Amino acid sequence: YLGRHGAEVRTGTAVERVTPRPDGGYEIATDREERRHDTVVLALDASGLRSLVARSERLGDGPWRERIGRLRTAPPFLVSRLWLDRPVAPDRPGFLGTSGFGTLDNISVLERWEDEAARWAARTGGSVVELHAYAVRPGAARDVEEELLVDQLHRVYPETRAASVVDARHVWHDDCPLFPVGGFTDRPTVRTPDPGLVVAGDLVRTDLPVALMERAATTGFLAADALLERWGVRGRTLWTVPDRGRATVLRTLAGWAGR
Structure with a gap:
């Protein structure tokens, strides 16, 4: 193109x-x-x-x-994708944010919303799970952090303890901006x-x-x-959700409260 x-x-x-x-x-x-x-x-x-x-x-x-x-730049982050030989529980959400589980920040069950993972899960009976750790301590041992992330998955979704990891990919980067x-x-x-x-x-x-x-x-x-x-060329119009409340009265009251 x-x-x-x-x-x-x-x-x-x-x-x-x-x-x-x-x-x-x-x-x-x-x-x-x-x-x-x-x-x-x-x-x-x-x-x-x-x-x-x-x-x-x-x-x-x-x-x-x-x-x-x-x-x-923010601290390094880790993304671990695991292919499991059995499914996670059927009531698990496609995305779950977590807190209080070490460096684990969220869990995605990819076959809930991603076509390729869904086809793989349907063919094999397994699950494709992705784990994110957004701020790993600089200098931490990568193999140790990867294992700790999987350990936290087992705490949050206990049924994954019995699953075997068919394949795994661990991706490390340190290019996120610090805010x-x-x-x-x-x-x-x-x-x-x-x-x-x-x-x-x-x-x-x-x-x-x-x-x-x-x-x-x-x-x-x-x-x-x-x-x-x-x-003099018109670009692309960008649509977004409203960036303020719909009720004028409530917006006015919020403005007064913020003073």
Whole structure:
């Protein structure tokens, strides 16, 4: 699809710096060459964005660069997906948030809502279970943490103790943005001091009620729309749930109570 529209996808290419040009465009320097582009979308994780902006000394203005420099990454997270040889109890929900079970933050029974897992479970009589731990102690032994996560699954869903693990995948990453208490207003927005430069990703501030991959996708649309305005092209309309209460009287009372 992208190729048919003239796009070029270049994987494994490191961007060294982005430099504004006098003609309003941007010079993108990679580890292979330098090329001019009309506009730029920075869709990076916190450490990548911070590093690239630090190397691109002419991007943005002082306050914007300081804001980017304050971005931090959350502790590592672990996602464990287990294929079990027998099903979990039929009344288990497709998604369960947990608290007080060590590092375990939630359990998903994927065959409840994911087609591929549902087909596998129907064919084998088993279950596909996914476990999330969102903030593992840095430096923790990975094999130990993986075992502890499964132990917590056994506590929450005791019937899984009797199940054999047919296969398992444990994925570790440390690229989630850190959102400190009171830090909302300090996060970068889609628009920047440079009209041709926008930012997208799950670290970007938006007033729409979205988070994680939904925020990444939403800010991607918002970034594209902001750039299309430069050519007088209408972008994509984004629909969302209401971001305020429906009752005017209750909103007024809540406003007075918050003063």
